Amino acid sequence: MFLAGISFSSxxxxxxxxxxxxxRVLGVFVASVDVMMDKVRCRPxxxxxxxxxxxxxxxxxLLELNGQA
Structure with a gap:
């Protein structure tokens, strides 16, 4: 599942x-500073x-959390 707009501290x-x-969660990958940087804003x-x-x-x-902040 792809998650967008998550907190930068996640x-x-x-x-x-x-x-x-x-x-049951098998794995989580968070795009961190080392992996994916917004080069304009200098943040994950x-x-x-x-x-x-x-x-x-x-x-x-997805049904329960989609669009929640």
């Missing part, structure tokens, strides 16, 4: 904790990927 641990309530781009153990779990998280 970590793998915080996202795993949030998304674990919707299913604010996106991440979460991998669930099933499509159903990912869909549940």
């Amino acid at each position: 970590t793998e641990e915080t996202l795993t904790r949030v998304f674990s309530s919707y299913g 781009k604010g996106f991440a990927y979460v991998t669930f153990s099933s499509k159903e779990e990912a869909h549940k998280a």
